[in-house]
Structure formats: C-alpha cells, structure tokens
Amino acid sequence: MKRILFGDNQFFGVNHVSDEKSRAQAIRFKEDTAILNTLDKAIESGVTTFMCTTHDRIAPLCDAIRQNPEKYDGFTMYPCLPYAHKYANAVTELGIVGTLKHYVPGNFFASIFKGGFAFVSKDYISMMELMIDAEMKMFAGINTPVIFLQNVITDLLLGLGMKDFFRAYHSYIKHKYNAEPGYITMNMPKLLDFLESAGIENPIICSSINIDGFRMSGGKDLYEHTLRNRNLRAIAMQVLSGGATPPQKAIEYICSLPGIESILFGASSKANIQETVSLIRHYDKQFQFSEL
Amino acid sequence: MIKVALIGAGKMGISHLAILGAHPEVEVVGVADTTKMVTEVLSKYTNFQCFSDYNKMIEEERPDAVVVAVPTKYHASLVEKLLNEGIHVFVEKPFCLSVNDGIALTKIATEKNLVNQVGYHNKFIGTFLEAKRLIDQGAIGEILHFSGDMNGPVVIKQKQNNWRSKPEEGGGCLMDYAAHLIDLINYLVAPIANVQGAILKSFYSGAVEDSVFSLLETENHISGVINVNWSDETFRKMSTEVTIIGTQGKIIVDATELKVYFKNEINDNTNSYKNYTRGWNIKHINDFSEEVDFYLRGEEYSAQMDHFIKAVQQRVPNHINNFESAAQTDYVIDLIRNFNN
Incomplete structure (x- = not known):
C-alpha cells in the first residue's frame, strides 16, 4: 500500500463534525466532473490511490477512469463494501428479508424460499459472495488491490461475533479478486483480537487514529500499544479528527507513531490536498531521521 | 455479569x-x-x-x-x-x-x-448534553422561543408497505420520527404542554403522515415550532437541529455541532464557561464525545446501553430516558395528533 491514500467522504457530503459542511460539500460536488477534477489534483500531488465506498456515484467515475487508461495509468482504487446507507434505508422500508430479496442478485433467494424453510439448506456465505460480486461490478477492469469491508458491517459482525463471515470474506476476496482483504473499523484493538482468533493474521485494518483520541474505542493508549506491539497493517483515518486540531499537530502525531503503513485523508481543494501531502512528507522525513 | x-x-x-x-x-x-x-x-x-x-x-x-x-x-x-x-x-x-x-x-x-x-x-450525544448544561446554568438568560428541525430520507417515493406505514401500529412521521425531536425539546427546554397548531401532511405514504409542522408551548409558556419531514432526500441521514433563543444569547445545536452566541462577555465566577466568549462560539462533537468501549453507528448507541x-448494576440513577419522560413524549404526540384531527 502507498503511504498516502485519498478518501471520498468529502464528495458525498459525509462530514463527521458538521452537518453544515456536509451540505456545502454536496453542493460543491454535484457534478461528476467536479469529483474527477479533485481526484486529478490528488494525482498531481502524487496521491494515486483512491479509497472509496460503493456509492452509486462512483460508477461514472469508474467509467471515466476506464476511458482514459493513459491518464490513469498507475492509478488504483480501494473499494469499500458496501455503501451501508443504501442497505440501512432499505431495511427500514423492506425489512431484513425484503432487503435481501431485493439486493441478492438473480433468483438465488427465490430458490431458498421454494419448498419451505425446513427442507432447503441455506448457504448464507454464498449469498454474501453474490452481494460482493454485485457491489464489485462497477470496478471491472480497474486495479483494486485491496478491498475493504465498511465499518458499519465490520463492527456489526464483530459485535455479533460472526467469525465465519470474516473468514469467508477474507478468503473470497483473496481468491476471487486476487486482492488483499481489508477491514475498516471504529474498534481496532478489539477487531484485531477477533480476527486473530478467527485465524486471520497480520490483517489490513483501517481505523480512526488521531491525536485527540476521537472515535478510538477502547482509548488512545490501547491503540498506541496495539500499533507498537501487534501484527497488523494499519491505515490511519480521521487523522485530522474532522478538522478539530491544527493540521501540523495532527500530522506530526500520526507520522510519529510506529506501525502505521498508510494515512487516509480527504480534501476538496487543491491547496488542502497539497498542504496535507507536504505535511506528511515533511514529518515522515523528520521521524525517519530521528530514528536513525 | x-x-x-x-x-x-x-x-x-x-x-x-x-x-x-x-x-x-x-x-x-x-x-x-x-x-x-x-x-x-x-x-x-x-x-x-x-x-x-x-x-x-x-x-x-x-x-x-x-x-x-x-x-x-x-x-x-x-x-x-x-x-x-x-x-x-x-x-x-x-x-x-x-x-x-x-x-x-x-x-x-x-x-x-x-x-x-x-x-x-439524542440524550447521549455530547453536543445536546452541552446545550442542556448551558441552558440549565442560565447561560443564554431566560428562554424566549425554540425551533426544532428534523429531516431525513426515510420515505422518498410512493411505496412501502410495512408496519411503519400503518398508523394504528405506530407508523408515520409523528410517532416514528418526530418523537425524537419532541423528546429532545422536552429535555432541553421544558415539557411541552400545549399545541397551538399542527399540520400532519402525507407526501408519499398515503395512510400516514410524512411530515409534522406544529406550533407548541411548554408548561412554563415558552413558545416554539417544529418542522419535521422524513421525505427529504437532500439529507443523507437523519438530521436534528434545535435553535433556542434566550434573552442573553442563542444556541443552535445538532448531533455534530454546537453554535452558541452570547450577547455579552460572560461573567464566569464558577469557571463553568471556559472557552466561551462574547459573540459566536463554535464547538464540535469531538470536543464533547466521551470515549466508548465499542462503537457502532455512533457513540450514543453504546452510551445509552x-x-x-x-x-x-445500581451504579447510576435511572433518570435519563426513563418511562416517565418517554410517556411525556407520548403525551405530546397525542396532543399533536388530536389537534390535527
């Protein structure tokens, strides 16, 4: 994984510390070209990995990337499955069974219902695989070396203790997509324990890591201890705690931590992208030298 | 255990x-x-x-x-x-x-x-708790008026056929959605005691209302208005914002942000308003949110559980969101529904 990854929250009005800013962003990125322009600015700054949800609006971006192979040579995407709000809204409307009927492709579900429950062996793992395929369709032909499970799903499965689903996800992503499975979570230390107990070693885990301890469940100390002493490939997100801390201080903290392979950030303007990138490069250099 | x-x-x-x-x-x-x-x-x-x-x-x-x-x-x-x-x-x-x-x-x-x-x-969200603290300490003086807005994309097209679309089963924007806002106002301002106007309007649902617009009054005669619409797809998810106007200032608060305007410099003898000054003060959820052991969809869900x-375990009193306060919210829901009928 590259040291710096570009995120997509800003494009879809996701802002964790201000509803007002969310709205402004939704207006700013109304057109797909506005998103593409910002992506291009990230690329110009040397950030060539785009980590994104499977939001409907990613599909036209994928089209644009496929249509310009030279321009996007070396560009990679890290899909994050699924875009949870889509399913959450559907569950409210259709219920859990109704949502699965609606989203599981083909007549897989119909065959389950045929003949009544008692006589059919249901394979929920292959249902999950079909849903992954449906979500991954839009990325066909694009380089997606890491594929993430979104935090709402990761943390839900974690809370419910569904080890088999993690194992199944892990192996399906590896074998079907020849990619590394990754996990986004708000509960990094807990998830690492759980994945290890499921036999998943040295996993890629993306979680909130910031100087303020924001959204670091179990506490900042536990996170730091985990980064120092455990085996994982960590990605730090929400490094600016949603803009609460001055960027210098925030980035200095992240770069000073051991065990963080990549830093994920999102920004809307060229100036902000450049500022964050150069801060990371600056502090990386500083801490590398101080280690020597 | x-x-x-x-x-x-x-x-x-x-x-x-x-x-x-x-x-x-x-x-x-x-x-x-x-x-x-x-x-x-x-x-x-x-x-x-x-x-x-x-x-x-x-x-x-x-x-x-x-x-x-x-x-x-x-x-x-x-x-x-x-x-x-x-x-x-x-x-x-x-x-x-x-x-x-x-x-x-x-x-x-x-x-x-x-x-x-x-x-x-909502009563476990840091920004609302801070707003409550400021109001209770009289930081914005005597409360004159409140307004509450709640919007989200629950029903954005004509279909839906489950219990949420059946009024007799507790479906509809008033019971299922506006309840949150009513409960929050009861908590932040004072219990609502009178309804002076109410429009319950259906946009897509047919049998139930998709919106609630109402003029209200608390038991201590503070006036207010609520605007609730669960058929607004310009909101990515549920958004709840309350504005409270007082003689000494104003508070605008939602689940992520707290904006407080103070008319005058604060006389802070008790040191309970540190970091607040005259004019606008903008605070965010990360200034207040308490760390939880496990996070799913928001600190508040873990915190309430x-x-x-x-x-x-008898380690805290049972006074947040107890049945009594929830029954009070049911009572206001009833008042609004009856006014509309």
Whole structure:
C-alpha cells in the first residue's frame, strides 16, 4: 500500500463534525466532473490511490477512469463494501428479508424460499459472495488491490461475533479478486483480537487514529500499544479528527507513531490536498531521521 | 455479569445485540424473534441462543434485563409482562401507542423498583448534553422561543408497505420520527404542554403522515415550532437541529455541532464557561464525545446501553430516558395528533 491514500467522504457530503459542511460539500460536488477534477489534483500531488465506498456515484467515475487508461495509468482504487446507507434505508422500508430479496442478485433467494424453510439448506456465505460480486461490478477492469469491508458491517459482525463471515470474506476476496482483504473499523484493538482468533493474521485494518483520541474505542493508549506491539497493517483515518486540531499537530502525531503503513485523508481543494501531502512528507522525513 | 436478552432482532435489535455482545459486563442469554431467517442466521453464525417464542426464552434463561425492539404496537403488553416477571426493561422508542399505557407501565416499574429506559439516543450525544448544561446554568438568560428541525430520507417515493406505514401500529412521521425531536425539546427546554397548531401532511405514504409542522408551548409558556419531514432526500441521514433563543444569547445545536452566541462577555465566577466568549462560539462533537468501549453507528448507541446496564448494576440513577419522560413524549404526540384531527 502507498503511504498516502485519498478518501471520498468529502464528495458525498459525509462530514463527521458538521452537518453544515456536509451540505456545502454536496453542493460543491454535484457534478461528476467536479469529483474527477479533485481526484486529478490528488494525482498531481502524487496521491494515486483512491479509497472509496460503493456509492452509486462512483460508477461514472469508474467509467471515466476506464476511458482514459493513459491518464490513469498507475492509478488504483480501494473499494469499500458496501455503501451501508443504501442497505440501512432499505431495511427500514423492506425489512431484513425484503432487503435481501431485493439486493441478492438473480433468483438465488427465490430458490431458498421454494419448498419451505425446513427442507432447503441455506448457504448464507454464498449469498454474501453474490452481494460482493454485485457491489464489485462497477470496478471491472480497474486495479483494486485491496478491498475493504465498511465499518458499519465490520463492527456489526464483530459485535455479533460472526467469525465465519470474516473468514469467508477474507478468503473470497483473496481468491476471487486476487486482492488483499481489508477491514475498516471504529474498534481496532478489539477487531484485531477477533480476527486473530478467527485465524486471520497480520490483517489490513483501517481505523480512526488521531491525536485527540476521537472515535478510538477502547482509548488512545490501547491503540498506541496495539500499533507498537501487534501484527497488523494499519491505515490511519480521521487523522485530522474532522478538522478539530491544527493540521501540523495532527500530522506530526500520526507520522510519529510506529506501525502505521498508510494515512487516509480527504480534501476538496487543491491547496488542502497539497498542504496535507507536504505535511506528511515533511514529518515522515523528520521521524525517519530521528530514528536513525 | 448482567444477564440480558433481546426481543426483536430487526434493524435496531440487531444493532443493540452487537453492542450488548461486545459489552464486557453483559452476558447475552437469548435472542427472540419471529422471523425464522433471522434466528437461523444468528444460530448458525453466532454463539447467541435463539428462540422463536420469547416466553420460552424468559422462562428458561431468566434474564436480569431485556431489550425490547419489536414494533411499537407490541410494546405495552410485552413490557408489562416483563415488569411483572421482575425484569429490568430497555425498550425502543416511541414508548407506547397510548399515553395511559405508558403511565401505567411507569407506575409498575416504579413500584417494583425496576430499571426502565427508552431508546431516545439524542440524550447521549455530547453536543445536546452541552446545550442542556448551558441552558440549565442560565447561560443564554431566560428562554424566549425554540425551533426544532428534523429531516431525513426515510420515505422518498410512493411505496412501502410495512408496519411503519400503518398508523394504528405506530407508523408515520409523528410517532416514528418526530418523537425524537419532541423528546429532545422536552429535555432541553421544558415539557411541552400545549399545541397551538399542527399540520400532519402525507407526501408519499398515503395512510400516514410524512411530515409534522406544529406550533407548541411548554408548561412554563415558552413558545416554539417544529418542522419535521422524513421525505427529504437532500439529507443523507437523519438530521436534528434545535435553535433556542434566550434573552442573553442563542444556541443552535445538532448531533455534530454546537453554535452558541452570547450577547455579552460572560461573567464566569464558577469557571463553568471556559472557552466561551462574547459573540459566536463554535464547538464540535469531538470536543464533547466521551470515549466508548465499542462503537457502532455512533457513540450514543453504546452510551445509552451502557447507561442502562450501569443502572441495572445500581451504579447510576435511572433518570435519563426513563418511562416517565418517554410517556411525556407520548403525551405530546397525542396532543399533536388530536389537534390535527
């Protein structure tokens, strides 16, 4: 994984510390070209990995990337499955069974219902695989070396203790997509324990890591201890705690931590992208030298 | 360890279950749901013991506490049964379809000294708590008026046929959605006692209203207005904003941001307004949110469950979101509905 990854929250009005800013962003990125322009600015700054949800609006971006192979040579995407709000809204409307009927492709579900429950062996793992395929369709032909499970799903499965689903996800992503499975979570230390107990070693885990301890469940100390002493490939997100801390201080903290392979950030303007990138490069250099 | 069972593993139930499953002081002793597929998946892939009949679960597992997340129309009878079994109860919002049921349940819970809590999670969000603290300390002076806005993309097209679209089962924007805002205003400002105007309008749902517009008055005669619309797709998810106007300033607060305007420099003898100055003060959720042990969809969901468990353990008093306050919210819902009729 590259040291710096570009995120997509800003494009879809996701802002964790201000509803007002969310709205402004939704207006700013109304057109797909506005998103593409910002992506291009990230690329110009040397950030060539785009980590994104499977939001409907990613599909036209994928089209644009496929249509310009030279321009996007070396560009990679890290899909994050699924875009949870889509399913959450559907569950409210259709219920859990109704949502699965609606989203599981083909007549897989119909065959389950045929003949009544008692006589059919249901394979929920292959249902999950079909849903992954449906979500991954839009990325066909694009380089997606890491594929993430979104935090709402990761943390839900974690809370419910569904080890088999993690194992199944892990192996399906590896074998079907020849990619590394990754996990986004708000509960990094807990998830690492759980994945290890499921036999998943040295996993890629993306979680909130910031100087303020924001959204670091179990506490900042536990996170730091985990980064120092455990085996994982960590990605730090929400490094600016949603803009609460001055960027210098925030980035200095992240770069000073051991065990963080990549830093994920999102920004809307060229100036902000450049500022964050150069801060990371600056502090990386500083801490590398101080280690020597 | 507190032995907890869940009745109703739908959207909210499953979310509560994951939070309970991760709670270090909770042993989940059973999950009851009537949807076979749900209990089947949980039985197959988790360690939770599942039941299709909650009576059997209660009898066999004897939980200390039960989390109830079934459709609203079943709340009253189910909660009554649990209380009579001597079980502490956390029930999803809204509380009851009938105000009298809610009052009766409050009485039983109090008499039997059982912990009782309803899932109005806004009261566990840092920005709203800070707004409450400022208001209670008189930071914006005497309150003159409030306005509450709540919007989201729940019903954005013409279809939907489940209990949420049936008024007699607790469906509709007033009971299912506006309840959150009403409950929050009861808490932040003062209990609402009068309705002076109400429009309940359907945009897509037909049988139930998709919006609630109402002129209100609290028991201490503070006026206010609420605008609630669950058919607004310009909002990515539920958004709740309350504005409170006082003689000394104004507060605008939502789940992520607190904006406070003070007319004058604050005379801070008690040092309780540090970091606040004359004019606008902008604070964000990360200034207030308390760390939780396990996070799913928002700190508030873990915090409210943790509070319930602590109340069962008698480590905190049972005064946030108890049945009494939720019955008060049911009462306002009733007032608004009756005015509209």
